[in-house]
Amino acid sequence: MKIRPYGDTLNDGLVQVSFTLPIALSAKATQAAKELAKNMGLINPSVVHSEEIGKNFSFYIIYGALNAFVDLEKIKVKELEKSSKSKKEIEEIIKNNFKKDIVVIGASTGTDAHTVGIDAIMNMKGFDGHYGLERYQGIKAINLGSQVSNEDFIKIARKEKADVLLVSQTVTQKDVHLKNLVDLVELLESEELRDKVILIAGGARINHELAKELGYDAGFGPGNFAEDVASFIIDELLNRKED
Amino acid sequence: MKIRPYGDTLNDGLVQVSFTLPIALSAKATQAAKELAKNMGLINPSVVHSEEIGKNFSFYIIYGALNAFVDLEKIKVKELEKSSKSKKEIEEIIKNNFKKDIVVIGASTGTDAHTVGIDAIMNMKGFDGHYGLERYQGIKAINLGSQVSNEDFIKIARKEKADVLLVSQTVTQKDVHLKNLVDLVELLESEELRDKVILIAGGARINHELAKELGYDAGFGPGNFAEDVASFIIDELLNRKED
Amino acid sequence: MNKLNLNNEMITSCRNYAKSIAKDVQAYINKHSTVSVERTVLRLLGIDGVDKFDVPIVNRLVEDVKENGDISLGISIYIASALKATNKSLNDYLEAYFDSRDSLTSYNLISKSEVKKILKPYYEKNLKKITKNREIRSKLINKFGERKTELYVIVATGNIDEDVLQAQAAARAGADIVAVIRSTGQSLLDYVPYGKTTEGFGGTYATQENFKIMRQALDEVGGELNRYIKLVNYASGLCMPEIAAMGALERLDVLLNDSMYGIIFRDINMKRTFIDQYFSRMLNSYSGIIINTGEDNYLTTSDAVLEAHTVTASQFINEAFAFEAHLPEKLMGLGHAFEINPNIENSFLMEIAQAQLSRELFPNAPLKYMPPTKHINGNIFRAYQQNALFNIVTNLTEQKIHLLGMMTEAIHTPFISDRYLAIKNAEMVQQSMKSLADEIVFKEEGFIQKRANKVLKNAHSLLKEIKTEGMFKTLEKGVFAETKRAENAGKGLDGVFEKSTNYINVVSAELEAYFNEN
């Protein structure tokens, strides 16, 4: 099925765009904004608002019809098939399949001080009514908090014999998170630990596809809770056992 | 000078886009939104928000860097050089150059019932502190109001020996205004009146370039007042006198 | 509700002036009828459909009498006489009519009482259907409940199928009321288009079939959501009573119904539309349909600070007109609006004053509160904020019918996402400020109280003036929306006629009997 953006009628293609140009407002500048919109594939773009927002800066709001379709059949997403088990089910599976507790270590790494995300997954109280991993029987959850260097993280992982590493990254400005995440993978590899753990990333701008690309086993963005992560962990551990 | 959209750093190219897709929210749908954004020329588009907005409709907000420049040197705008005289100056010029009052007839034509725009230009009290043409000495301003058919408009123009016709169009849905505006030009031509009047269009979505394309002498959008229109009229009448 | 310290004597005096103004006009109305009133009678006899040139049959019949008979007698007598003379059922007669080309005026006219007898089965059937609709509505509302403030959105794609999708999406998102905007210019047509339509400009044609399609779609989604979703359309215009009848038959819940709007913004002749309005409002009352009046529109043309009192005065007059047509307060959706330039100092306080004033003057009316439109520009973020401010005033002054503002008001009729976002905006305000109205008191003799009292005082003076000059003269002077309209100009005057002493209108007779009883 081919689809297009929808304003108020099927296939009208209507989209809204806004941006700033680093020049003062003028008829010419407005025309430049229109040209850019055309360049984006909008037919008949209409500059519905333009405003000077500081010496030599002007802001534009544009509506126009996008002259492009996307073919849904051709879209492949590396989507995590969520098995979405409940806390109870997960605890049951662990009890029946594993002799000792699964050790999960989490941290917000690098200079990132955002802990709310990793806490949401790990802490007792959890998030939005979903209990965190600390409350799961059969899981030993160790939350190292924020600003943990990759080196310290690995040191503790080794000491605690971690089965699973959870990395949270929130600050994405200038793609610092990518660097941090890749560094960890490299460090793990050089210490020959990469294959011994399940490595999972998470954060506001993380998704499964991105995480896979960076060499992680999975990635979780907003809207995921402890049970989603635990489900993945269990499935993956059982899988690896079989191999 | 080549320029690009500006987020917070020169040439970062950052733009904001939003649209709806006529499918339910899913990872695939979000990917489709991203593909469309790429299709618009955005590199690394980031879907910062997605939301189901009704069965089979989902809404997306995207930020990304536009991989395109626009060359300001190459942009040509048919901009009206506003001579921008004051009411007083205009009245003075009329007094010195024309023997009789300039007859200006205005209307909101077709089924368009929006009069605020044409009133802003014509009525005594004007708009935003700018008096309308009715208050100008040397101008006989006749405002026919709204919903005037093109036929009636021309009939009255002929009767009043109009020098200038002002047409206001506000309803632009499905481009009705274009049809209405073009019809008037054709009617005037078939009645051999087109060359005898100055023909001016105005309205929220009218600009000079569009008006010229449609066969008008000038077009005025938001932010224009009676003195801008009167200045153009005077200049044009003096010009035509010289020829 | 008493937050403004209003002068009760002044309010009573306003009501008295308004009553006298309306009675004056009513005296004129009582002596006249219009082609659309007569067409409405036909519709309520069950006549529908169009001829091969797409002219509605009701128009054909009334035109026939106008040309070949004496329309001042009303259409009822002609149709009854024809049935009597041909001894046919209405349907059979109409078939024969179009085959034969015989005029409807070809038959001997029968007596008034015979007219009534012959037509009774026909109009009774339809009035019963209307009564049934009223009952269904009541039942559903009783079952599902009704919110204190109802969120009202419009759909306006021009295509009824697309409208349906969007109306259902809106209901799912939280809308309580959906209005299908009419195509630009329909209100000037002296007939009602027929059948399902998928092409309109800035709106979708109001046809009975489109009403039916949308009613069904809303019932469907309402059932799914366990809510009753109200349906709105527009009656004001040259076919006011016809649309009132169609709306009644298809269980619409709200109709925009205001002569003043037609006169001022559509240049419809005042006599024509006052007569039409009376009959249409009686129908609204009978069918339990809420009317919406258009005072809000004045402020899209005039200055909302200086001319606020014209809204208030007009509300009083519209209330009086509605009472004349037997409309109970609970069906009077009088209009007002949030239209002050937000750049004006304390404009928000003035908006509170105005909204609270309307609330206190008409405590039992389901007021229709309109969002900012005039001072919205293409800056959709700014517009979203203005709508939030508007939503707050609604909440603070406990309005009933809450028309949601769109962030793209200055650009286009709403996209599906605009509407969704508008609903979420209102919901955030409703939720986060739930008890604000109860919590907050205005300072005694403060800015808000002073403003409200001033507007009331100016409305009072204006009503006094109108009472002296009369409604027609007032409209000629351009008091409302600064728009001047002459008594004998404007569209549709040729459809007005004086009633003969023998005039008979079987439907209005029935309705009046009903109102006298109830």
Add this chain to the structure above:
Amino acid sequence: MNKLNLNNEMITSCRNYAKSIAKDVQAYINKHSTVSVERTVLRLLGIDGVDKFDVPIVNRLVEDVKENGDISLGISIYIASALKATNKSLNDYLEAYFDSRDSLTSYNLISKSEVKKILKPYYEKNLKKITKNREIRSKLINKFGERKTELYVIVATGNIDEDVLQAQAAARAGADIVAVIRSTGQSLLDYVPYGKTTEGFGGTYATQENFKIMRQALDEVGGELNRYIKLVNYASGLCMPEIAAMGALERLDVLLNDSMYGIIFRDINMKRTFIDQYFSRMLNSYSGIIINTGEDNYLTTSDAVLEAHTVTASQFINEAFAFEAHLPEKLMGLGHAFEINPNIENSFLMEIAQAQLSRELFPNAPLKYMPPTKHINGNIFRAYQQNALFNIVTNLTEQKIHLLGMMTEAIHTPFISDRYLAIKNAEMVQQSMKSLADEIVFKEEGFIQKRANKVLKNAHSLLKEIKTEGMFKTLEKGVFAETKRAENAGKGLDGVFEKSTNYINVVSAELEAYFNEN
């Protein structure tokens, strides 16, 4: 200002508890110093610059003493002794120092009074510069005036040149205060980077040169606009007093300065940062710089409904700490925030209660009111509305330092257009609701009054508890932002040392003398 009917005795009792809590900590502080305090002394003697490895000279000198001497005596005595022994000016001595590689500890230590005599010309010069800056600021503010509520925005491009463009654009758009956000992680550096910088992550490095560049840019645009544009940076972190000194020298106007933030959100050792805070706040007081505290941050981690009282308790404690450091109320920009989930019923009323409570508890403090952040998501329209609601509460409760929320809060540090739109949002509220605060009264014993009194009561209980347990234990328990921090863990502990009885700090001695006089 008395809209909440607060219990005055309870307020006094809160203040007494807080005073006792602060005095406890102060007893510890008085006995200790830190490497950053000592580096600050050096900076105020006029030492600046870096060595060839980009290590700041002040760090080199303090490290030298730490390794080779007895830092418990303080740095002052070492530097004075060196000058005395070498008979050089400070500049000449430093040049020789780097050439010779002789330790700063190589000289005979002189007496306290001699130390003071020798260093006086140096620190006096800089303290005079600071005094001069304070005077310039006062003069400009007197000349241009100051708004009742000041609009505060951030720039955070990482590049000081880009920051300048955007700060100036913001000022032109209407901002009164501009903060240059620091690069992520700078607060954990135990030195202050040097020179102009154009690369940072999520912010721009706080360096003295960058301060100077921005100060000049704001003075320039302020002159053009006839307004004084205030400049903000961040002191909290391992270099708190050094940044306080640099800010004083470059005429910053506001500094984020709060140990609690560093402890909780940056895992900085509590002892280290309490000591640093004391000295840095004395400097702030001397230089007339407003401090901003970070209570708002608690609610980004904890639930804003349940933990509101932790903010209030912390404000009382921060006030008490500030008084210890001789900071007058008019420089206490205590923090609070609008962070309740907007989907919660009556959340807006709770926000009003909290904001008004802060206002009434600290009537003379220029409170810093923070916008919603936690419950902002990628829906920029929704965010724009949330910011409007926040702006309304600011207006209604008459806050002083009004941090503008950005519609892209959940996405990136602000684009130039985000900031512009945020300012316009605030301005629309300020203008359209100008007199709202004066106009509106809260119901007696209503939802708002009850909520405010409840928060105050809970804060009171908490303060009582803290008084009993002590501050260090409280932090170990994780009372604030549900974050537990151990007394002897966290960053920077190795920079803390007990002062010898012979310890001397020429600057703090001078400041204390000044405060005793004034």
